[in-house]
Amino acid sequence: MNIRKICKQLFVLIGIALNLVTYGQQKPPALTLEDIYTNHAYSQKYYGPVRWMKDNKGYSTLESNKEAGGKDIVRYDAQSGQRTVLVSASQLTASGQSKPLNIDNYEWSADDSKLLIFTNTKKVWRYNTRGDYWVLNLKTGSLQQLGKSMESSTMMFAKFSPDGTRVAYVSKLNIYVENLASSQVQQITHDGGDNIVNGTFDWVYEEELDCRDGFRWSPDGKNIAYWQSDTKGIGTFYLIDNIDSIYSRPIPLPYPKVGTPLSAVKIGVVAADGGMTRWFDIPGDSHEHYLARMDFIPNSNEVMIQQLNRPQNTNKIWIGNIEAMTLKNILTETDKAFLDVHDDTRWLDHEKYFTWTSERDGWSHLYKISRDGKEIKLITKGDFDVVQINCIDAKNGYVYFIASPRNYTQRYLFRSRLDGTGKVELVTPAAMAGQSSYQMSGDAKWAIHTFQNVTTPQMISLVGLPEHKEIRKLEDNHLLKQKYDQLGLNPKSFFKVDIGDVALDAWMIKPVGFNPAKKYPLLFYVYGEPAGATVQDAWEGGALWDQYMAQQGYIVISIDNRGTKTPRGKEWRNAIYGQIGILASEDQSKAALKIFGLFPFIDSSRVGIWGWSGGGQMTLNCMFRYPGIYKTGLAVSFVSDQKLYDATYQERYMGLLGDNAKGYKDGSPINFAKYLQGKLMVIHGTADDNVHYQSFEMLVNELIKYNKLFYMMSYPMRSHSIHEGENTTLHLRRTMEKFWKDNL
Incomplete structure (x- = not known):
């Protein structure tokens, strides 16, 4: 074999080797806005809805019936997993109809002999609460429509009488009762x-x-x-x-x-x-x-x-x-500040006592109170907040609840004795770091457990309690997890920012290929109001918008200021009282300055901030009050003047206007619009029934008054979420992306 031939073969082998290396180091698939918002390529699967049966030994759920073209209502035995079809889709096909009823919701009568079906629903502001109702008699197989004389999709909140012989409902703002045997309707x-x-x-x-x-x-x-x-x-x-x-x-x-x-x-x-x-x-x-x-x-x-x-x-x-x-x-x-209403009342001991949630000791806890109100006893004890009551097991003397005493971004199931004795017991395995939620059977022996964290989409299992033994997996979203992991993204990393008075929780996302020697522009995502929190160890759709922006070369950070809805005690939540927009923007600005010193890879001359709703208001307050920090801002569906928002929310956290006129003025960004120095874009839907388009127009008018140049985008007949209409969501995100790329 001559030297030329040998060299040729060597070059072929080297080429094959290089191809293999290249193949093994393929770039991960790109994250695109089309895949997120149009193709919904990263949507997670759910399980249910689930209804625990009254015997607490099994649950019902909906499953597709391809032959009938509808859904069956199926019962699963918790212990054995045995599947039984309770109601087939064919049973829900009305006379003269070719397709079964679409089940938007359903309810069993007290004796499980009848089924109430909610269908053909329409939205009333936020939720589909208007529609039509049908009753299936499981003994006779008869399927009857309620309110036949009513206009289609006008009925609301139908429910069986205690004995299951009648159904009451609302239609066009009046209440009706219908006798199931005779179909007679009484207004x-x-x-x-x-x-x-x-x-x-x-x-x-x-x-x-x-x-x-x-x-x-x-x-x-x-x-x-x-x-x-x-x-x-x-x-x-x-x-x-x-x-x-x-x-x-x-x-x-x-x-x-x-x-x-x-x-x-x-x-x-x-x-x-x-x-x-x-x-x-x-x-x-x-x-x-x-x-x-x-x-x-x-x-x-x-x-x-x-x-x-x-x-x-x-x-x-x-x-x-x-x-x-x-x-x-x-x-x-x-309370010196405000009170929240709750739905944690459960009657005990033959209705002699009831449970009640209160913050009277500085933490949100469950109490046991006598019917005359004279005896009040603390049930859940400790320096932590009860986030949610999951089940009150009166027979065995326990209350099961969600809390997170050590990490405010996470959620775990605990239990305490109803008599207030003993220690609080952790039920969720400590190794399951993230957020757990539970739909429990009435006897507290079983639960549908949903686990998630920032890198794990919902994993849904049936577990036995209190041992928390997994009986069977119901949905693990493993295909979504694989697809997400293939993107090779840097997950959210959690950290704390000490601003002197308090340490705030925060997270950060870095771009793929992050180089600590480089300087990156910083994009803050903010909410900051009492209605919610942004710093949570939860899936939240994979934070795909934040991840997308990080992949465009930005560091993305979010911080929960004082007053946000986190389980850090009454003092934390009440701190914002009377000063919405004031304390929060101050906390955010102090945290921003601290972050500049903590992370040398951040370019403090290129700092943007954005938010939606209350976060839009917070964006404006930060931009106008602290122009030396925030150079670029994008406010979506925002309140510009707190007097324009609804009385119930605003007065709860700000007090009455006559008692706190200065707070309302100082907390409203419109009164500081003249201090705008950076680049600002404002976006709003004209049919926003929550935060009215009026807020947008009044701010625009004020910015024009002071000769402040800005960018603006209106979405006609879109609501607070700006999602209605073909291509709206993608267009909105493209608009936001372009603003950041052009101006940050």
Whole structure:
């Protein structure tokens, strides 16, 4: 073999080797906005919805039936995993219809003999709460539509009577009761319409007090107690539809803003077969109070009512007798700042005691209180917040709850004895670092456990409690995990920023191929308000937008300032009271300066900040108040003047306007717009029913007044989330990306 041949073969072998090396070092697939927002290539799978059966031995869920073209309701035995079809899709095919009913929600009667199906739903502001209802009788197989005389998709909150013979529901602001055997419909309220709202709520009750379903069956099925709201006197805000016709169309929205009248709300009782409504005479001006909660006490003719005053720093608990229509105040909670309503009431010991969540000792804890309010005993003890009550196991004497005493970004299941003795027990394995949530059976023996953290999409399992033994995996999202890992991204890294008064939690994402010797522009993502938190050890969709921006060459950081919704105690959460936008932007600015000193790879001359909703307001406050720090900002769907936002939220955290006029002024970024120095872009949807487009236009007007140049983008007839319409989400993110690349 001559030398030329040998060299040729060597070159071939070297080429093959180089190709193999190159193949082994292939660049990871690129993260694209199209894959995130159009192709939804990184969507995670869920399991359920799950309903634990009343025997606590199994649960029901929905599964596709390809042959029938709908969904079956299937029962799984918790111990054995045995699968039983409870209701097949074919059973939900109405006479004359070719396809089964689409199940948006379902409810069993008390004896499990009937099934209530919610279908053909439509959105009311945030949620699909209007639609049609059908009842399937499992004994006879008959499927009947309720409210046949009602207009399609106008029925709300249907529920069985305690004995399962009737169903009550709301339609067009009145309450009806339908007899299932005869299909006879009895209208039990008649004044609903215009400004009178029966059995449901106005916008602000739904948004800020989480009130939607506005009526309750009495335990004996003879009466219905319900809320009635009178919106007369509430200011009407008009959303303007300019895109569906050659003429604009105003959309009226009764919306109480700071300092303006609230709906007058009262609670009445009416016989389930009709008659006159009798009203509770609850002390206090109905325009200046909220009736935030009302429920029947089991096995009684009494209701428990929670009445908040307008500043929301006093909650009076009333017991109302529906026969005598008398009221007794058994408990009054007060606070120097604000109180949050809760749904953790459970009656114990033959209704002699009830559970109650309070921050009276500086932490959010569960208490046991006697029916007359005279005995109050702490159940969960320690310097930690109870984040959520999962199950009260009265038979075995335990309460199961979510908390995180040592790491505020994570969540674990604990349990305490209901008698307050003994130590708090950790139930979630300590090795499962991240966030765990549970849907527990009523006897606390079983739970659907969902685990996640910043690098792990939801892993859903059936576990046995209290040992937390995994019985079977229900969904592990392993394909999504593989696809995500193939991107080769740098995960969020958590750290703390000591600003002197307090250490704040934060996270950072670095670009792939990060070089500590380089200088990188910094992009802060901010929220900063009491309604939420950004620094959480949770999947959160893989933080793909933040990861995408990091891959464009930015360091991305988020910080939770004081006042955000984290389990750090009452003092932490109350710190923001009366100074929304003031303390938070100060905390954010101090943390930014500290971060510049901690990380030499950050270019402090190229610092941007952005946020949505409350985070948009925070962006503006930081840009206007601290122009030496933040050179570029992008504010989405923001409040520019706190007086423009709804009374319930803003007054809860700021106090009444007459008591804190200076706080409202100093916390509103519009009053500091003249100090803008950097590059700013503002974005808003014109049909935002939550934070009105008015906030956008008023700020724009102020910036023009002071000759401040800026960028702006309006999305016609898009709501607060700016997602409606073809291609909207991708267009929004492309717009944001271009702004950052052009200006940071």
